Amino acid sequence: MAASPKGRGSDPNARQRLIEATARVMRDEGYAAATSRRVAAEAGVKQALVYYYFPTMDDLFVEVLRAGGESALEHMRAALTNDDPLHALWLINNDASRTGLNTEFMALANHRKAIRVELRAYAERVRDIETAAVTVALRANGVDLDEHPPVVISMLIAQVARSLCNEVAVGVTLGHDEMRAYVERQLKLLAPVTGG
Amino acid sequence: MAASPKGRGSDPNARQRLIEATARVMRDEGYAAATSRRVAAEAGVKQALVYYYFPTMDDLFVEVLRAGGESALEHMRAALTNDDPLHALWLINNDASRTGLNTEFMALANHRKAIRVELRAYAERVRDIETAAVTVALRANGVDLDEHPPVVISMLIAQVARSLCNEVAVGVTLGHDEMRAYVERQLKLLAPVTGG
DNA sequence: GTCTATAGCTCGATAGAC
DNA sequence: GTCTATCGAGCTATAGAC
Structure with a gap:
């Protein structure tokens, strides 16, 4: 049940969370809604971190x-x-x-x-x-x-x-x-x- | 051949040109490219005129x-x-x-x-x-x-x-x-x- | 009916502290 | 690795001159 704080079950690293968050936003609200700020919020990180992982x-x-x-x-x-x-x-x-x-x-x-x-x-x-x-x-x-x-x-x-x-x-x-x-x-x- | 300056052949009124321009931009570059500035330019008018015809x-x-x-x-x-x-x-x-x-x-x-x-x-x-x-x-x-x-x-x-x-x-x-x-x-x- | 100008916002992307 | 802060650009929409 309980995932370790940095485990890869329900709380994987930020990079993986960003990818999953982006897919979720695209599916639910359309690709136009998948902005760096929106997906960062969905993944629980700040916007600038998106550009750390993805150019x-x-x-x-x-x-x-x-x-x-x-x-x-x-x-x-x-x-x-x-x-x-x-x-x-x-x-x-x-x-x-x-x-x-x-x-x-x-x-x-x-x-x-x-x-x-x-x-x-x-x-x-x-x-x-x-x-x-x-x-x-x-x-x-x-x-x-x-x-x-x-x-x-x-x-x-x-x-x-x-x-x-x-x-x-x-x-x-x-x-x-x-x-x-x-x-x-x-x-x-x-x-x-x-x-x- | 020659269309009158305000005829409705190849040079209809601005409202109609805006509608046609928007369709063209959407088809060629996607709906995200159909901004008020972009379609106004395509129709040969200024951006603010878009909001005169369409709220x-x-x-x-x-x-x-x-x-x-x-x-x-x-x-x-x-x-x-x-x-x-x-x-x-x-x-x-x-x-x-x-x-x-x-x-x-x-x-x-x-x-x-x-x-x-x-x-x-x-x-x-x-x-x-x-x-x-x-x-x-x-x-x-x-x-x-x-x-x-x-x-x-x-x-x-x-x-x-x-x-x-x-x-x-x-x-x-x-x-x-x-x-x-x-x-x-x-x-x-x-x-x-x-x-x- | 068409224009200029601008307010107010959100965006992508970067700089630099920690 | 994650943050705060900000720049410059583009957006919708409005105000007001002509």
């Missing part, structure tokens, strides 16, 4: 993307090797806190070159992993991979899930129930549950 | 959304009543300048209530129009509307197209060719060309 705010953002990306990739690798990878892919991309942060980085990347480079590399690693998992699942179920290319199926599942999350974030839910039912139906067609 | 910057953003939204809806209604509505829907949502501006508004809406309310109303009008067009197209081609609900098909087409545009904007194109080929194939299955 510029862009460097901090890149670090948030790297750290969060590694953890997300790890989570993804684990989830995509279970019984029902297609369903796992759908669930992962329906996680609002994950997709919300990702959306903020997409917006940031649109006008910050350093972020764009990093995000692009990350997005392609994600796609590779997701596509590999889908390839295994489709092949195991005898699906024709020419008619249903794994990269296409993985993009469809991931992007539709993220789009729904983005819409929910602004209050749009029209058609969502129908879409979720439709996706469940299609997933069962592609990979009927066999693990029973 | 706050949020009011200006809402006006950009309303004006651009009306014009987009008009364009959409026209395109969706032609021979091949499904394909038209796909093409409209592949227009990078349209989807780029829409993405900026989604990002803005995440932490500005006034924008969120307006965007939500607009998004639902768009979905209604798109769904109506898809309904007509599917019914005309004898598609089972229970198996393929129009609202789902319209969301799939529109959201996949927008997702591709968003990815292109940050330099990600992995799997895009396969996806575009796949979509063309699926659209032909749902609505084979009959107008020849």
Whole structure:
């Protein structure tokens, strides 16, 4: 339970706290709210300390993307090797806190070159992993991979899930129930549950 | 060719120029770059004039959304009543300048209530129009509307197209060719060309 | 209707004490 | 490693001349 004063459980060093605080602020209030003063307050340190650990705010953002990306990739690798990878892919991309942060980085990347480079590399690693998992699942179920290319199926599942999350974030839910039912139906067609 | 000095062709009134300038800056450099000084310069007027026409910057953003939204809806209604509505829907949502501006508004809406309310109303009008067009197209081609609900098909087409545009904007194109080929194939299955 | 000028604020980033 | 203090810039918004 009790974390030591300088342990790495709930009270890690300031650098790590700054990275986590920045991710939290970006997710909850948008990247525009992630100023040096705001994230410092969130991490319980003073503003100037941000520039001790990170030369510029862009460097901090890149670090948030790297750290969060590694953890997300790890989570993804684990989830995509279970019984029902297609369903796992759908669930992962329906996680609002994950997709919300990702959306903020997409917006940031649109006008910050350093972020764009990093995000692009990350997005392609994600796609590779997701596509590999889908390839295994489709092949195991005898699906024709020419008619249903794994990269296409993985993009469809991931992007539709993220789009729904983005819409929910602004209050749009029209058609969502129908879409979720439709996706469940299609997933069962592609990979009927066999693990029973 | 020559527009009159105060005509409404290429040199409309200042208010209209401010709205168009704001849309341009948002699309090209992101909403964070759309400051009162920046959009005033782009429109060829001084900063204070922005506040003569719009009480706050949020009011200006809402006006950009309303004006651009009306014009987009008009364009959409026209395109969706032609021979091949499904394909038209796909093409409209592949227009990078349209989807780029829409993405900026989604990002803005995440932490500005006034924008969120307006965007939500607009998004639902768009979905209604798109769904109506898809309904007509599917019914005309004898598609089972229970198996393929129009609202789902319209969301799939529109959201996949927008997702591709968003990815292109940050330099990600992995799997895009396969996806575009796949979509063309699926659209032909749902609505084979009959107008020849 | 358009301008100049400015108040009041927040930002990124730096200097330097401890 | 963390702090206080501050600079210079850019922002929204307002006041008031023309």
